[in-house]
Amino acid sequence: RANSSIVIMSVRSKLGLIRRMPRIDLYGPRATERFDPQGERHWTKRYQFGGSEEWGERWGERQSFLPIGNHVRKMPFYLAIPSEPYNADWLHRRELVRISLLDLQRLVDLGRIDPSKPVDLTDIAATRLFPLKDRQYGYQLTDDAGLDNLTARFARLEVQHASEAAIAAIERSGGRIVCRFYDLSSIAAKSDPRAFFATGQPLPACKLPPVSAIDYYSSAESRGYLANPADIDRCRDELAQKYGYSLSTDSIKHEDQQWEKSPRQIFAGLQPGSVVSVADRLVYKPLSADVLAHYQRPV
Amino acid sequence: RRASAALLRQLHRAGCAASQQPPPRRMAHIGQNPIGLFPNFPSVKNPWVEDLQQLGEQQQFGPARSVPVEFEASSEDFEAFVTPLLAADTVPEPPRHASYPTPSGWSPPSPDALAGRTGRPYAVLRTRNHMLPIYYAETDRRRTENVPGTRRMTIVKRIQGDTAALAHDLRRLLEPDNDGPLFVQVDDVSGTIRIVGQHEQRVAKFLMDCGF
Numbered sequence: 431r432a433n434s435s436i437v438i439m440s441v442r443s444k445l446g447l448i449r450r451m452p453r454i455d456l457y458g459p460r461a462t463e464r465f466d467p468q469g470e471r472h473w474t475k476r477y478q479f480g481g482s483e484e485w486g487e488r489w490g491e492r493q494s495f496l497p498i499g500n501h502v503r504k505m506p507f508y509l510a511i512p513s514e515p516y517n518a519d520w521l522h523r524r525e526l527v528r529i530s531l532l533d534l535q536r537l538v539d540l541g542r543i544d545p546s547k548p549v550d551l552t553d554i555a556a557t558r559l560f561p562l563k564d565r566q567y568g569y570q571l572t573d574d575a576g577l578d579n580l581t582a583r584f585a586r587l588e589v590q591h592a593s594e595a596a597i598a599a600i601e602r603s604g605g606r607i608v609c610r611f612y613d614l615s616s617i618a619a620k621s622d623p624r625a626f627f628a629t630g631q632p633l634p635a636c637k638l639p640p641v642s643a644i645d646y647y648s649s650a651e652s653r654g655y656l657a658n659p660a661d662i663d664r665c666r667d668e669l670a671q672k673y674g675y676s677l678s679t680d681s682i683k684h685e686d687q688q689w690e691k692s693p694r695q696i697f698a699g700l701q702p703g704s705v706v707s708v709a710d711r712l713v714y715k716p717l718s719a720d721v722l723a724h725y726q727r728p729v
Numbered sequence: 730r731r732a733s734a735a736l737l738r739q740l741h742r743a744g745c746a747a748s749q750q751p752p753p754r755r756m757a758h759i760g761q762n763p764i765g766l767f768p769n770f771p772s773v774k775n776p777w778v779e780d781l782q783q784l785g786e787q788q789q790f791g792p793a794r795s796v797p798v799e800f801e802a803s804s805e806d807f808e809a810f811v812t813p814l815l816a817a818d819t820v821p822e823p824p825r826h827a828s829y830p831t832p833s834g835w836s837p838p839s840p841d842a843l844a845g846r847t848g849r850p851y852a853v854l855r856t857r858n859h860m861l862p863i864y865y866a867e868t869d870r871r872r873t874e875n876v877p878g879t880r881r882m883t884i885v886k887r888i889q890g891d892t893a894a895l896a897h898d899l900r901r902l903l904e905p906d907n908d909g910p911l912f913v914q915v916d917d918v919s920g921t922i923r924i925v926g927q928h929e930q931r932v933a934k935f936l937m938d939c940g941f
Contacts, residue, residue, distance in 0.1 A: 532833055539831035540859055541824045547813075556816035559858065581832045623814040699810030706811055713806040717799040 522642070524567040526590050527560050531599055532576025534587075545605070548689050548698065550588035551612065555621040562621045568612055571596040586689070588655075591646075597653060598669050604678040610655040611639040611647050616696045623697070627706045632716075635694040635702035635725045656693065656729070693729045702726065823859055835859075839940030849898075851890035853941040861936055862886040863929050883929050885922045885936075892917035902935055903928050 448454065499506045537543045542557045551568050554560055560569065568590030577599055584605035592600075592609055600607045612620060616636045619626040639647045647654035650661035670677050689698045700706070703725030705714040716722060829836040838855055841847055856862050864884045870876050888895055896915045899922065904911040912925040924932075 535831075535833040536835060539823070539826070539833045539835050541821050552814060552816075576833065579832050579834070623811075624816075627811075697810065697814065699806060706807070708811070708815070710802075711807050712802045712804055713811065714800050714802050715806070717801060721798055 522640070524643070525565065526568055526570035527562060527566055528572050529554065529560055529569050529589075530572045530575040531580045531596055533560075534571070535576050535580050535582055538582040545582045545584045545587075548586040548588065549584060550586075550610070550620075551590070551617070552620045552623060552697075562617065565614065567614070567617060571600075571607070573599065592652070594651070594669070595673075598673040598675070601666055601669065601677065602673070602675040607653050608655050609647060609652050610691075611636075611643060612696065613637040620696055624708070627708050630705065630707075632705050632725070633696060633700055633702045635727065636696050638693070638729060692726075694726055820857055820859070836937060842940035847940050849890075849894070849939060851888055851892065851895045853885065853895070853936055853939075854887040854889065855941075856887065861933050861941070863933055863936070865927065865929060866923075880925060881927050883924045883927060883932055885924075885932060886920065888917075888920035888922065892920060892922065896922050899924065899932060899935070903931060 499508045501507070534543075537554075537557060537559070538545055542559070543549050543553050551562075554569055555562055562568070570591035571587075571589045571593065573593050573595035577595060580599045580603055582605070583603050584600055584607065587600060587605060587607045588610050589607070590609060590611065592607055597607055613634075613636060615634045619634060638644070644656075646652050648656040650657040650665040653662060653665075666677060691698050694702050696702070700713065701715060703716050703721055706712075707714065716725075823835075823837060837859070839847075842852070845852065853862060862885060864886065865881070866884055867879050867881045870878045870880050874880075885895070885899075892915050896913050900911055900913055903924065903926070907926060914923040916922070
């Protein structure tokens with residue numbers, strides 16, 4: 431029979447335990463000296479006399495059972511069913527169409543894109559030479575061809591991914607490159623603006639990159655659109671030193687600040703939430719505060 | 730319950746006959762107070778009241794209530810920012826360069842070739858994107874030759890004139906350096922030549938030297 435003071439002490443110690451426990455269950459307070467580690471097993475059938483594999487033939491005799499999940503003369507279910515989760519995240523992966531520096535220079539040579547103006551996904555898709563299919567998130571600039579041939583000077587080249595050598599090639603020619611993320615609804619609008627305007631939908635507010643890509647688009651090394659401009663200037667100098675070229679002293683004039691895009695904006699000069707009517711040749715811009723607060727919600 | 734359902738249908742039909750209108754469908758209006766919408770909704774006071782009877786000419790289901798939004802229309806924004814997005818549907822002519830080949834290695838067809846004065850009995854036209862019509866294709870060897878491997882081919886298209894003469898010239902160009910006999914297929918109806926092997930670079934150089 432327990433002494434009342436001992437009972438009070440054990441209650442206090444158990445209350446203290448419960449305060450410290452990460453989760454509450456019945457076994458926490460029992461983790462004391464009084465807890466019999468064999469106590470659990472004494473009341474389970476599986477580790478009793480005969481509960482081993484050699485007794486498999488006589489499974490169940492004398493209340494002796496094999497561990498849970500085992501079968502006699504049969505691969506247990508939990509081992510028989512394989513788990514191969516290699517592509518379980520296939521829906522989270524983003525595919526980018528490859529466009530090389532040689533392709534870019536060829537487009538410039540043939541007059542398909544104009545490097546003196548900002549070049550982005552819409553301009554490359556409009557050539558119809560690099561079509562965007564379902565669930566392709568834009569273009570990636572590769573350096574496998576044309577690394578030494580690039581002479582075009584891009585006022586503002588915007589792609590979704592670029593290798594370090596490709597960034598160096600663009601900047602060596604005196605150009606500027608930005609890596610920008612677009613979500614799928616923005617891609618649908620940008621890849622065929624004429625078809626999108628015909629639907630009459632308001633321009634979407636572009637979403638932020640997914641968590642796995644936030645670091646890439648926020649870093650200055652990849653010239654991400656969310657990166658700090660001061661860091662980008664520093665990284666331009668570092669890359670020039672690394673690859674051994676000098677940056678052009680005359681910076682590209684961005685006299686048209688209106689051609690810069692905010693993170694929510696997909697078309698330069700057009701705010702999200704606007705409705706474009708090609709038939710009327712008008713842009714309808716909302717002025718209501720709640721509509722603007724939604725479409726220009728902070729990043 | 731069945732009796733009340735039958736009564737309901739009877740009342741429903743009676744209501745329809747009285748108003749001579751199709752019965753309105755019940756729809757859930759999210760965020761709208763059903764009591765306000767149906768003033769005679771069954772309540773504890775009178776659980777048997779049938780709101781369908783009370784409707785009369787009440788317009789219950791109209792067009793969606795739209796919230797007016799202030800807006801402005803701008804044609805300057807359209808001319809400045811939308812017209813660049815409405816791309817032309819045709820491929821532009823390449824700009825004139827000071828010298829050829831361009832930095833990407835492209836040259837236009839020579840004026841002689843455009844005029845048909847190359848002195849050769851054939852002509853190879855550029856594609857609509859101003860590129861040479863040389864392509865790569867591959868097929869499986871197992872179906873026809875019953876050996877494993879891939880048959881890699883160079884295809885030349887858009888040939889006009891004596892296709893066999895071009896095939897002869899290409900064979901003379903490629904066969905000496907080829908590992909084994911050169912397999913060439915000529916189709917003068919569609920103006921294409923298929924050569925087994927990857928010879929795109931050399932065929933392109935040959936055609937550009939001709940001026941095509």
